[in-house]
Amino acid sequence: MTVSIPFDNTYVSLPDGFYTRHTADAASHPELLAFNTQLAQDLGITGYDDTEALAQIFSGNLVPEGAAPLAQAYAGHQFGSFNPRLGDGRALLLGEVVAQGQRFDIQLKGSGRTPYSRGGDGRAWLGPVLREFIVSEAMHALGIPTTRALAAVATGDTVYRERALPGAILTRVATSHLRVGTFEYFAARRDYDNLRRLYDYAVQRHYPDAKDPTEFLTHVIDRQIDLVSRWMGIGFIHGVMNTDNCHVGGITIDYGPCAFMDGYSAQQVFSSIDQYGRYAFGAQGNIIMWNMAQLATSLVPLMPDQDDAIDTFTTLIHAMPDAFNAAWLRVFAAKIGISNPTETDRAMIDDLLSLMEHDRADFTNTFFALRLGSARDQFINRDAYDAWHIRWRDRIKDLSDANAVMAQANPWIIPRNHQIEAMITDAVAGNMGKFVHLAHGLAAPFTENPAFADLANPPTADQIVHATFCGT
Numbered sequence: 001m002t003v004s005i006p007f008d009n010t011y012v013s014l015p016d017g018f019y020t021r022h023t024a025d026a027a028s029h030p031e032l033l034a035f036n037t038q039l040a041q042d043l044g045i046t047g048y049d050d051t052e053a054l055a056q057i058f059s060g061n062l063v064p065e066g067a068a069p070l071a072q073a074y075a076g077h078q079f080g081s082f083n084p085r086l087g088d089g090r091a092l093l094l095g096e097v098v099a100q101g102q103r104f105d106i107q108l109k110g111s112g113r114t115p116y117s118r119g120g121d122g123r124a125w126l127g128p129v130l131r132e133f134i135v136s137e138a139m140h141a142l143g144i145p146t147t148r149a150l151a152a153v154a155t156g157d158t159v160y161r162e163r164a165l166p167g168a169i170l171t172r173v174a175t176s177h178l179r180v181g182t183f184e185y186f187a188a189r190r191d192y193d194n195l196r197r198l199y200d201y202a203v204q205r206h207y208p209d210a211k212d213p214t215e216f217l218t219h220v221i222d223r224q225i226d227l228v229s230r231w232m233g234i235g236f237i238h239g240v241m242n243t244d245n246c247h248v249g250g251i252t253i254d255y256g257p258c259a260f261m262d263g264y265s266a267q268q269v270f271s272s273i274d275q276y277g278r279y280a281f282g283a284q285g286n287i288i289m290w291n292m293a294q295l296a297t298s299l300v301p302l303m304p305d306q307d308d309a310i311d312t313f314t315t316l317i318h319a320m321p322d323a324f325n326a327a328w329l330r331v332f333a334a335k336i337g338i339s340n341p342t343e344t345d346r347a348m349i350d351d352l353l354s355l356m357e358h359d360r361a362d363f364t365n366t367f368f369a370l371r372l373g374s375a376r377d378q379f380i381n382r383d384a385y386d387a388w389h390i391r392w393r394d395r396i397k398d399l400s401d402a403n404a405v406m407a408q409a410n411p412w413i414i415p416r417n418h419q420i421e422a423m424i425t426d427a428v429a430g431n432m433g434k435f436v437h438l439a440h441g442l443a444a445p446f447t448e449n450p451a452f453a454d455l456a457n458p459p460t461a462d463q464i465v466h467a468t469f470c471g472t
Helices: 037-042 051-058 126-141 180-188 192-206 213-233 281-302 306-318 320-335 344-359 363-372 382-395 399-409 417-428 433-442 450-456
Strands: 019-021 031-035 070-072 076-078 081-083 091-099 102-109 148-160 164-174
Touching: 031 051, 031 126, 031 433, 037 148, 051 148, 076 180, 126 148, 126 164, 126 417, 126 433, 180 192, 180 281, 192 213, 192 281, 213 281, 213 306, 213 320, 281 306, 281 320, 306 320, 320 344, 320 399, 344 382, 363 399, 417 433, 433 450
Parallel strands: none
Antiparallel strands: 019 070, 031 148, 070 091, 076 081, 091 102, 102 164, 148 164
């Protein structure tokens, strides 16, 4: 075998309570569907021209030298209800590599049952694998902290959901897989020795300058505020912001029923399981505060004076709304060309969003067109938009400076739901052409390119995707 992965594993050195050693279920006929060559190079992986070996490794059939496959344990609040034992029900951490001064996990998703599968089959079908590959790489190109996609492999096996579907496995790369739910797992068990070990490990891996749990929590809060405000700036809806999907390093993780908005609505929900809008677009700022409160609760036992810690942590959580609103203002002000916003700019942004919501103006296209001078075309009530535009031009001192700010804040294309669904339909039928087209186009989302002009088109009435699914 020519493929070499420079594993340097640390998580496996933690006590057994953190994970279960496990190997993947065999894939009957693995076939490499997609491989991220540039990411492989960045990770120091060599010999990746051997596609047969890649298919064997990233299907889980072959454990490469230096790997230490394991399923991680964690808990989580799912739609507000606590589950004390979740864990990797369909994923395996192959191991870690160190590249460019950063440690990365390499994980298989959809590789079969584990001790944490809770009755599931541990498999993934092709659709969610290709969705996560496309969306996570698009998020990276958009400048959003995220997990990455290294490989997609068809297993040759059938997965049964509502119907028989082709099985597949995604290889995910992340700065770690430490979640708020990982801390909840040990705190709920009152296993404070392992909670301390987890904290020490997370500090070393993500926040080496944190001197105590208070500083650690402060860092995590700052990262989450930055992340979620940036999600909102590109119209992204995560869909399942459970604490087990909330990464303490501040990256986007677990692309299940995620989606990007077309027509703007603060109440937009796509996830088929979010029946009450808990994780709607406009609710994401509040939810990240709720998630951080759960992390704070889990950290309290690590503090020498727990009563004092509760007061300190409560102060940090209560400061989040103002901090999030300030981050949101910076993000959305940049979208209208303002680099140093004041509170008076918030009303102008809110008014534009209200006009967009009333007319269901396309989120991405409206902001991109603002720089081009053609945003008016996105509206039904153009007189109302014209009045807003006059206010905006009065606020903008230098249009060329504003355009430069908007050029970095407003993408031309995003992974649109209807295009992803069409790509999946074709892939299930054996045609990967739309996948390749999406992957190439979304690699440069801020640059207009006639070769990918179709990717900028919002859906027609019969193409609108009303619900997205986890695919588990």
